[in-house]
Each structure stands twice: as C-alpha cells, then as structure tokens.
Amino acid sequence: MFVCVGLTIQLLPGQIFNIEAGKQALRNINSLALFSNIEVNPRPDEKNEGSIIVEIKLKELEQKSAEVSSEWSIVPGRGGRPTLASLQPGGTISFEHRNLQGLNRSLTGSVTTSNFLNPQDDLAFKMEYAHPYLDGVDILRNRTLRVSCFNSRKLSPVFTGGPGVDEVPSIWVDRAGAKANITE
Secondary structure, rough: OOEEEEEEEOOOOOOOOOOOHHHHHHHOOOOOOOEEEEEEEEOOOOOOOOOOEEEEEEEEEOOEEEEEEEEEEOOOHHOOOHHHEEEEEEEEEEEEEEEEOOOOOOEEEEEEOOOOOOOOHHEEEEEEEOOOOOOOOOOOOOOOEEEEEEEEEEEEOOOOOOOOOOOOOOOOOEEEEEEEEEEE
C-alpha cells in the first residue's frame, strides 16, 4: 500500500526554502519505522509559477507478522551414543503487531523451547509493549514507554552426577521478571 502525503509549507515572496527543513521532515518520517520505502518527487507547480510541489510516497510496512522457526538437537542417549529417539525438535514462535490503532504503538511476543516434546523443561516467553509519543505528538518531548515481561526455565547444566553417580536430582534455573522504562 502506498500512501501519498501532502505537506503544505507556505513561503512569503522572497523567502528562501530551507532544504535542511525538508531533510529534517524526511528524517522524522523515517524515524517512525513504519515505512519500507520513502520516495520524494519534487515537480513544478503548474498553477503557481515559480512554485514547487514535493510529493512524498510512502510504502507502509505490514502491521501484523508472525514467524515460526525450528531447530533440531541430538541428545546423547544411553552409552553416550545418539539414537533416533534422541532427536529433539525445538523452536520459536513469535508475533508482532505494529502501529496499533494507527498510533505507532507495538506489541511483540515470543515463545521458545528447545524440546517441543517436553516443553516444560525449558519453556521461555517474552512480551513487550511500546508506546511512543507518551506526551502526545504535539509536545516536543518524544518520550517512549516500554513495558516487558519474561520468563525462562532451564535445567542447570552445571550440576551433574560425575563418575560413579547414577542419579542426580534435577536442578531448575527459573528467571521471571517485568520491566518498565521511559526513554526520551
């Protein structure tokens, strides 16, 4: 989808157009990270002699996306040799929703495990919400609120039985938390 933006800047007779103001406007549009393609097309205005019309064409990025990635691990079986049963499928499922309600807010999340057959062994998730222009678009302060939460669980690789020890109880390492910050 291409969006055509019209920005009207009136200059008084004899006033010189400031090219830096135009470059800054393009940087501001680019900093939104909402567009994959930005085209600037200046052309003469047929209605007003000596005037220029600058047309800006924007190609908006997809607002919603999802991704699935997979991995396979080979875990040594009895006697240290891998078998067909020692193959472990794992992977990540992630999603992103950008530009919520047309306000450039975003929600992202992911779920990861290295063993889909036993996901409770190392399941991890992360979610994040970003709210730019916290004070509004008319305020010069560009503050962004980011809120995230996460959880991960893994078997500790450090605590092993060693030589001559058959069974060692599993030691789990759990991490969970939430974070919120405001940046300017």
